[in-house]
Amino acid sequence: MTSRLVRPALQQLRMQNQVRSYNGSTSARPTKNGCHIVDLRSDTVTKPTTAMRQAMATAEVGDDVMGEDPTVNELQRRCSALFGTEDSLLVPSGTMGNLISVVNHCQGRFQEAILGDRSHMFLYEVGSMAQFAGVQCYTAPNQADGTILLEDIRNRIRVKDDDHLPWTKLICLENTQNKCGGKVLPLSYLAEVKSLANEKGVKLHLDGARVFNAATALDVPVSDIVQHVDSVSVCFSKGLACPVGSILAGTKDFIFMARRTRKALGGGMRQAGILAAAMLSSLDTIVPRLHEDHSRAKKIAEGIMASPSNKVVEVDVPGVQTNIFMIEMTKSGGLTPDKLCQRMSQVTDAERGHLGSSVSALMQPFSETGVRLVTHNDITDEDVDRTISKFQYVLTELSQ
Ligand SMILES: Cc1ncc(COP(=O)(O)O)c(C=O)c1O
Structure with missing residues (x-):
């Protein structure tokens, strides 16, 4: 039987192995219980290729x-x-x-x-x-x-x-x-x-x-x-x-x-x-492909602003120059950066039914009224599409 002390160490090892297999292949993406995790908190989360x-x-x-x-x-x-x-x-x-x-x-x-x-x-x-x-x-x-x-x-x-x-x-x-x-x-x-x-x-x-x-x-x-x-x-x-x-x-x-x-x-x-x-x-x-991170950031920003019923967030799309941009929430009617980040990381049954997939998008509250998103080497075009669909669904929900 596994002792209490040994178990956390084994879990740690299993986690490391998951990370290893994810990095060893280009097709595997980070998922948890079938949910796609799109980690836009920082470019420091990148794993070595x-x-x-x-x-x-x-x-x-x-x-x-x-x-x-x-x-x-x-x-x-x-x-x-x-x-x-x-x-x-x-x-x-x-x-x-x-x-x-x-x-x-x-x-x-x-x-x-x-x-x-x-x-x-x-x-x-x-x-x-x-x-x-x-x-x-x-x-x-x-x-x-x-x-x-x-x-x-x-x-x-x-x-x-x-x-x-x-x-x-x-x-x-x-x-x-x-x-x-x-x-x-x-x-x-x-x-x-x-x-x-x-x-x-x-x-x-x-x-x-x-x-x-x-x-x-x-x-x-x-x-x-x-x-x-x-x-x-x-x-x-x-x-x-x-x-x-x-x-x-x-x-x-x-x-x-x-x-x-x-x-x-x-x-x-x-x-x-x-x-x-x-x-x-x-x-x-990596340096020769940094422009891809920049265009992916721009595409997410455009996707957010194209959300038809969005009344809570704003992004200065022309101001997106590199792999980092901010979502501003000065007119969010009480919705805070913390709450937006929390909701974007969660998946509801209704959402799964509507989108046909589970996506958890991780972002960082960065000020009283702002959320930071960062693209990087581990964010693919598919992740960009998933993030936009997720945003459009969540912003409709939060704008009601
Ligand atoms: C602009 C900037 N300068 C310096 C640093 C510090 O780098 P490090 O985390 O390697 O100490 C960071 C880290 O995020 C940063 O964003």
Whole structure:
């Protein structure tokens, strides 16, 4: 008989096996009791592809803290070339890449960084720049298009010789801007912020967790974006579908210091080539298909707005630029983001009868009045059609 202690472990193993068989084949989709699960909560939910798993299994590895992992070295070489930077460095996460950048750009005390009030670095990194870099955040409003007004940045730069003031050392931008709905910052805007930063002797860091999505949307090489910043942190564990890993890129001097800061933060990894192998595979197989995620997001947005009797939600369809968009519920008559997400995840008997299938669509409440949807490598055209049918049914029900 299975003991109480052993049972959860067995369940865990069974779950892992399900995941494995799902990823091993392209036809199997995540289902539970015959219900199709369409997971639109985040692009972080992506599972590594079969190609990635094979690359990981056969990767040549060495001790990366000693600089001897050939696969990591190859990844860093390729990323430097792609980004047009002198050097780059594998780090475990986007949060660590951003923190290392703040530590490096803001050496010494009494220092301040300007960043958007809807930026990931300010909202969702546990206040790490205050905790570990000792740097104060000075936020400025993010506009709906993800930018921060140039005047708002200029007015916050503090470089005067006045004992009352901290010194501004850094400006941080985010591209694509997640909380603003995956918005892409225009290249001309990046150039303007960089020129202001240069004028004031301040560095510019880019949280480029989804910079490949930005480059795809602009249809430019990613280096066209990165040329305007002093450092960039790029996540491979989001739309790029890898299990772990980010790349930090910048000058040789910046990366020299970044390597030391990474070690101090406990981010030095040994045979990290197994992660780098997945990341290299992603550059070859996932980056070229990111435009599919963008058109799928747009199609879902259009499908939502085409719901004939919808009175509760709104999507700015022309504003859908990448793989992330927001549903706004400011005129929802009391329906909350939580309730909408809950209803979209459930399947009723009446709905099953009407649609002829069971679909559970998972989404994230993202503000008091907003829900976020994110497409990614594990969302297919069939998932898009299922999600639209589900939305049209549920919105009719909720609009009565
Ligand atoms: C815009 C942005 N920056 C940074 C991060 C942090 O990345 P990580 O989860 O790898 O620490 C995230 C994570 O979702 C993000 O969306």
